[in-house]
Amino acid sequence: MLKRVEKSAAVAVVLLMAGAIGAVAQQAQPVAADAAEIDIQNFKFLPDTLTVAKGTSVTWVNKDEEPHNVVSLDRVFRSKAIDGGEKFTAVLDKSGTFKYICAVHPNMRGTIVVQ
Amino acid sequence: MTNLPPNGSGASRRGLLKCMAWAGTGIVWTVAGGVPRGLGLGEALAAPMADGFTFVQISDTHIGFDKEANPDPKATMSEAIARIAKLPKPPAMVIHTGDVTHLSKPEEFDTAAQLMKGVKQEVHYIPGEHDVIGDDGKQFFERFGQKGSKTGGWYSFDQGGVHFVGLVNVLTFATAKAGGFGTDQLEWLEKDLKGRSASTPIVVFSHVPMWPIYPEWGWATEDAPQALSYLKRFGSVTVLNGHIHQVVQKVEGNVSYRTAMSTAFPQPLAGQAPAPAPMKVPAEKLRSVIGIREIDVFPSKAAGITDVTLA
Numbered sequence: 001m002l003k004r005v006e007k008s009a010a011v012a013v014v015l016l017m018a019g020a021i022g023a024v025a026q027q028a029q030p031v032a033a034d035a036a037e038i039d040i041q042n043f044k045f046l047p048d049t050l051t052v053a054k055g056t057s058v059t060w061v062n063k064d065e066e067p068h069n070v071v072s073l074d075r076v077f078r079s080k081a082i083d084g085g086e087k088f089t090a091v092l093d094k095s096g097t098f099k100y101i102c103a104v105h106p107n108m109r110g111t112i113v114v115q
Numbered sequence: 116m117t118n119l120p121p122n123g124s125g126a127s128r129r130g131l132l133k134c135m136a137w138a139g140t141g142i143v144w145t146v147a148g149g150v151p152r153g154l155g156l157g158e159a160l161a162a163p164m165a166d167g168f169t170f171v172q173i174s175d176t177h178i179g180f181d182k183e184a185n186p187d188p189k190a191t192m193s194e195a196i197a198r199i200a201k202l203p204k205p206p207a208m209v210i211h212t213g214d215v216t217h218l219s220k221p222e223e224f225d226t227a228a229q230l231m232k233g234v235k236q237e238v239h240y241i242p243g244e245h246d247v248i249g250d251d252g253k254q255f256f257e258r259f260g261q262k263g264s265k266t267g268g269w270y271s272f273d274q275g276g277v278h279f280v281g282l283v284n285v286l287t288f289a290t291a292k293a294g295g296f297g298t299d300q301l302e303w304l305e306k307d308l309k310g311r312s313a314s315t316p317i318v319v320f321s322h323v324p325m326w327p328i329y330p331e332w333g334w335a336t337e338d339a340p341q342a343l344s345y346l347k348r349f350g351s352v353t354v355l356n357g358h359i360h361q362v363v364q365k366v367e368g369n370v371s372y373r374t375a376m377s378t379a380f381p382q383p384l385a386g387q388a389p390a391p392a393p394m395k396v397p398a399e400k401l402r403s404v405i406g407i408r409e410i411d412v413f414p415s416k417a418a419g420i421t422d423v424t425l426a
Contacts, residue, residue: 043390065182066392067218069248080249081218084182104244105391106288107333 045110059089072100167413168207168275174357175377178227179217184380184393195378195407196233208236212357213243213322243322244285282321284336294323294336305345320355329385353418362422376406402426
């Protein structure tokens with residue numbers, strides 16, 4: 001019994017350490033985040049405008065049951081169907097302002113500014 | 116709800132519900148003397164079709180959908196196809212008004228094409244927005260494109276004295292916030308209709324509704340007014356659409372508009388949900404809100420339209 005408790009405590013310590021390491025890593029690179037996430041929920045892009053550094057990989061996560069997709073109006077990035085519960089990632093390595101839509105529901109619109 | 120005639124008038128609540136239920140799945144049209152007349156499936160059985168003909172509309176089969184609103188749209192599509200085969204008056208042809216697939220995946224197109232082999236009549240397809248995801252409709256047109264259609268996929272043909280026009284309004288989404296035809300297609304339409312007698316009955320079909328049912332949800336076609344300006348001079352125009360998975364209709368002058376049920380799942384009434392997502396109904400109710408449409412077209416009367424549920 002006692003042994004088991006010790007083991008759990010050890011696991012907790014390891015997890016805490018991992019968390020601390022993660023936090024340190026994040027602090028080391030406050031600006032050049034290399035990944036960002038946009039939720040798709042209730043037929044909206046959240047946030048609908050996002051500014052990222054060049055080279056960032058942006059992931060759209062579809063939290064609706066309905067499929068969506070993302071297509072930038074100038075075709076810099078374009079997904080196939082993203083079904084409910086699926087994701088799509090694009091690495092944005094060109095600077096500029098990219099307006100995009102969901103071509104399945106064209107009243108869904110978003111903008112990504114790559115700096 | 117007592118003593119309603121079994122074949123109740125449209126005023127009866129039961130009749131209305133029956134009609135609405137059928138709206139998603141299919142409609143039988145009869146063309147006689149060139150004017151389509153919509154009939155209920157029950158009516159279609161009885162009506163004499165002296166010099167007219169019947170065709171069927173199916174829509175929004177959504178092969179590949181697997182969520183709670185209908186875990187097996189293949190089964191319901193098969194049931195819809197079986198209904199077509201059993202119609203007492205065999206339809207002359209079938210139109211599919213789009214969203215054949217759910218995610219534009221190759222295997223979904225394969226499955227749908229395989230199931231559609233169960234339709235013995237010629238089928239004329241136009242795409243929905245779910246059929247053109249990520250490739251501007253390349254896969255769709257390879258499989259279901261009309262022979263001889265223009266670049267862009269639109270077309271027209273004549274059958275039994277009626278002029279049929281299939282339009283594509285799901286490929287202009289970069290500029291339109293709802294459905295759209297674009298200038299090339301509108302120019303083609305103007306030319307296609309020019310020179311035809313105003314007494315020619317016209318049936319126009321496209322996926323997204325051609326009148327503004329609920330633009331906030333994209334249930335509209337932005338440049339449809341221009342298309343309709345070319346159609347106004349005709350004595351009988353029937354506009355058949357899909358997209359909204361329920362029957363909504365409107366008559367304006369000589370133009371009669373009607374959306375169809377899906378064979379897969381219903382959608383909420385306009386504005387009655389946060390978004391136009393699939394509507395869940397109890398499994399035992401599903402077949403009363405999906406279906407097909409039978410259209411009877413006569414030479415000199417309005418088309419008879421019957422929306423038939425799968426229940």
